[in-house]
Amino acid sequence: MKRAAALVLLMAALAAPPPRASAADPIVVGSKFFTEGYVLGEIAAQAIESASSVPVTRKLGMGSTGILFQALKSGAIDVYADYTGTLAEAILKRPDLRSIEDIRSALYSLDLVMSGPLGFDDTYALAVKETFAEQHHLTTIGDLVGIEGGIRAAFSYEFMDRKDGYQGLVQAYKLHFSPDKVSRMEHSLTYRAIDDGVVDLIDLYSTDAKIEKSHLRVLKDDRQYFPVYQAVWVARKAFTEKHPREWQVLLNLQGSISEPAMIDMNAQADIGHVSFAKIAAQHLGSEAPRSQSLKSNILQRTREHLLLVGISLLFSVLVGIPLGLVAARFHAAGQAILVASAVVQTVPSLALLCFLIPLFGVGMKPALAALCLYSLLPVVLNTFTGIRSVDPKHLENARAFGLTRRQILRRIVLPLASPTVLAGIKTATIVSIGTATLAALVGAGGYGAPIVSGLSLNDVPTILTGAIPAALMALVAYGVFELLGYLLIPAGLRKQS
Amino acid sequence: MKRAAALVLLMAALAAPPPRASAADPIVVGSKFFTEGYVLGEIAAQAIESASSVPVTRKLGMGSTGILFQALKSGAIDVYADYTGTLAEAILKRPDLRSIEDIRSALYSLDLVMSGPLGFDDTYALAVKETFAEQHHLTTIGDLVGIEGGIRAAFSYEFMDRKDGYQGLVQAYKLHFSPDKVSRMEHSLTYRAIDDGVVDLIDLYSTDAKIEKSHLRVLKDDRQYFPVYQAVWVARKAFTEKHPREWQVLLNLQGSISEPAMIDMNAQADIGHVSFAKIAAQHLGSEAPRSQSLKSNILQRTREHLLLVGISLLFSVLVGIPLGLVAARFHAAGQAILVASAVVQTVPSLALLCFLIPLFGVGMKPALAALCLYSLLPVVLNTFTGIRSVDPKHLENARAFGLTRRQILRRIVLPLASPTVLAGIKTATIVSIGTATLAALVGAGGYGAPIVSGLSLNDVPTILTGAIPAALMALVAYGVFELLGYLLIPAGLRKQS
């Protein structure tokens, strides 16, 4: 009884999400999925953490403005950093709105609160090499007038095609580039081109880390032609009301992140490979907290993976052992059960998932169903075999002493068969840890997600961020089973061998 | 002794490769594992066959670009069809390369030769059900704006992860899908999902036959966001030098496959269930080569599958049992062995194949290596457990009567542990029959071939032509093991229980 309880508890522990630190609801900070977004998210999270005891959950790198807006609306996140122009255009669908106040009040009607500018703009900019700027005494875009005919420029497709890009620019500044010296290029290649001295002028974002890296000088938009995209915090109104103190902490950051600072931070991340947490901490003048992005990512996947493995394990124990018992007891039913679990095992996982989708939809459910089916065979077969291997002399004696069927099973048969049964569960668990990676194929997450991404991108490091934790989980599971062996295999059997 | 010999013979019979009709070095044509890949592979193969006497070997449906690239590099295949964009991104890691010339020269430095475009483009597209499109008046991707928050979408991993996929798309079109309604799934499963009405929107290729079959409407990419992927042949330089005439045959096909032609061929395969060979022949205006009957097809696959399962089974017996013995004898080594086989088990099959290709190339070898590794754990663990469960009294008596270590093992320990050991081998075999279907992904054939192509066609009958024989094979294996039980488990143990 006690052992069975221990087992069940352990399963439950495996299956349950890990204990959350929060008594109180945590504040959830989101971010977009490029470098600057991560950095700003970390800054917000750490700022709150250092000033408040409310726990902070990071959901960084969630995607684009649209996703983050949905997340804000649904309450999945409380706050994140965005840009005024993007907000106007993507959320409010009012690209005409330019002033902070207009945007703020439009957002307010959507129950969103926007801070003032954080201190830096992110906008299109034109840049030249420092050396080139020195040579031609360039500081503003206007300074280009006169020499632009001889300048070799490389502009991105986006810049060339947008109405507020190249076309407007040449009109606003009355620039006359010579067409054969202006090329359209993939944006990332323009850096290469200017580095190599093939071109003199490129377009970029004003906080781009490459500015520093490639020793570029950004030409001032003295006619304020480019729309200004100012970084701001956007938060749920409910959040600002519930946590006014924490919101104030974020508001205190207004104006605190200068353009050079942001460029520097982006560069640290992109070029120096410093962790976001560390960069944010440096900026805030504090200690870096336990770095989280990759870690919390892995934690999340671990939770999903554990849930998949834990539930299917529970199933294989709760269903597989009884099936094995029935198989050992009744010959015909036994053969049927064993054959059925064998046949299920041969259905390839992709095909099985394909059959399960009509029944279970997508996500966790079909993945769990598949895992449960796959983990049956080892448990059923080993339970069957273990029970059949028990010396019938002991069963006869147990009957002679007046034990009931149940008691014989619980007190004599299962303990004596426990090493074999446990080996079956062990195999099932470890196979399941491996197979659970397939769950990612139907959107159930887990360690399979990076593995599948990595495979489709042919990117080994990404694969490893899934494969290594899975292997570690197998190691841990192995250790847990060693321990379970001590709990569940009777000492009389263990000592003997 | 006799029993062991019987076992080994049986294994050998299972494992022996079928007689090969070997000749001069054949030209090996590969393909990706979706319909279009198969069709193009057949076209290439038949084109060469009709113009040359060099034998052609087809290795169709091998997997993704990464695997085919490895196969080309290792010389396992000579030529296959791919798309310019995919080559740039997945092999060259230079998504910026767009022009045929750039890609060709980059590939050339990897000793690969690329043809000109075959005549049609294949690009990403979004599709919804016709009915859904009617209902919401959708013709372009832009039409999604406004309703996208409520749309349930299933996108392939590749689409979600590529820079020119999902992320760019939502930015370009300012789409705000709600994150909880967008799931990442294995591509072939998304068809199923949209067919079943579980999701509304999926990504696919513009020449996909399912568009017609599943009554899907492709949403026009009115902002021309998706890059155009042109189909081309990719070949090993060595092949083009050794077989210039045959390569010229393929080059002659440049520009010969129009987009409507390709869509039609895909549709014939997917919907009309015309064989790839016949489709290719029609396209080339020739007779289809001896179309293999379904029966000889299944026989061929059975042979391949048996070979895969047989050899890996042999391995798991010849290596797994000794490892289990060592583990039972030496504590430290034992733990190490058990842990190692556990960890191997957790590496997902696709990832394992991906790691094994650099070592073993493509085809039978990496598939076998993977299967062998996967079949170890149940055998090792059950051997270990079975041996540990033998009453030490019997071992002591055996020593007292002067049996050598070997004799104790052969005469006492293994017979007494045989039910448990056999259960482990049984599990390993049946798991192996299931897992061997993955071998098709690296071109090793077997029942996996129809399953993989069925999945990519979303065609259940085709899946079943692989899945049912696999299940039958499991049944037969199960029967064989019942029989083996009679041969190998000592009568004294069998009669008793």
Next chain:
Amino acid sequence: MLTLQSIYQSFDGRSVLSDINLNVPQGATQALIGSSGSGKTTLLRITLGLIAFDKGYVKINDQPLLSFTQVEWADRIGYVPQEGGLFPHITGFNNVSLIARLRGWRKNKIADRVEELRALVDLDPGILHRFPFEMSGGQQQRVAIMRAAMMDPQVMLLDEPMAALDPLIRRSLQRELKAIFKRLGKTVLLVTHDLGEAVYLADQITLLHEGKVVQSGSYRELLLQPADPFVTQFINAQRTLPDAAQFA
């Protein structure tokens, strides 16, 4: 009280017991002796309902075996299997107390009862905390006797319960058991190869040979009115110890 009526049994077509009739009155002790393989153990297993026999009746107080469940039946009987038959995975103490614990006895009561029995069979206290494989043959046998007596059953079936005990312990145990059997009015069926033991403990002796009862009666009857020359032969075979007088 314990009645066996025309029991027949065969294994794989070989007849092992035929037409066995036996009646052990309430409070009496019956010894079952006989050659090796004559079916003594089989008869006890039949009496316990452990094997389905071919023909006949087993009754306690005129109630047939088949009108009880196995558990009810087993609860009436204490059993010492040949070679002890301890469960290998639990300690001696747990072997002895298993049923009591399943029947919900209190800890104290169990401890007291076990201690009482331990003293009876003269076992060192520490031994009860060992697993069977850590005990000597005689120690195992004594634990098996304790287990059989634990629930104080009315009927006891003992299959060579003292074969592995040294003369000293055996003698004292015989004395104790005889006293207990008499005092508590136990009905006992005892298989033994030790004629001295049979004579000392039993009121009646039944001699089995090749699955048939050769003679049933008191030792005196077997000795003075043998039903068959085999009876005399069997009794005389017991090797007696030369006593000091012979050396004097």
Next chain:
Amino acid sequence: MLTLQSIYQSFDGRSVLSDINLNVPQGATQALIGSSGSGKTTLLRITLGLIAFDKGYVKINDQPLLSFTQVEWADRIGYVPQEGGLFPHITGFNNVSLIARLRGWRKNKIADRVEELRALVDLDPGILHRFPFEMSGGQQQRVAIMRAAMMDPQVMLLDEPMAALDPLIRRSLQRELKAIFKRLGKTVLLVTHDLGEAVYLADQITLLHEGKVVQSGSYRELLLQPADPFVTQFINAQRTLPDAAQFA
């Protein structure tokens, strides 16, 4: 011939044997008697090299145990474990003939030898084709004796080999064994709880108690010059059979 010199052994810190000295000359039979748990079985297992003992020497013809491999050593010794210890998965015949087959004996020779031994222990021929679980206790024990004798070893270690046999078979087997031991000059160490058996078969008797030798000598010596009151007590404990004269 078989010599044990100051053997010490303990299990889990409990001393089980201390300072055991024993010498069985070539061709002699030594009986080992003693209370249950006194260490007799342990002493035999040590002699066989089955457990690593703490201290002391075991020698055959002055060659110590440790100078042999386990197989060489075991080949010199025939062993009947307490409770027989037959291998459960093979038939009686295969149990008996296992070693002979491994040593490459011809089929005929094996069959002849097995038949010879079967007659010796008076076992029905059919029984050898059964598995151990299909035999009675006494049948198993006789098969175990056959197995020990099969290779005709010089030294024999017998652990209560006849405890489960009825008096008739036991008596005839004792007679046969005694003759064989004498005729073939076997060196025998016999554990028994049957003093009559010890006196009949053995030249020397060693009485063990709580891991120590209390006295070693002929039965006469033990009887007339007991080293300790325990010796007398132990001998007198054997329950003797009242003979016909008492009833007359």
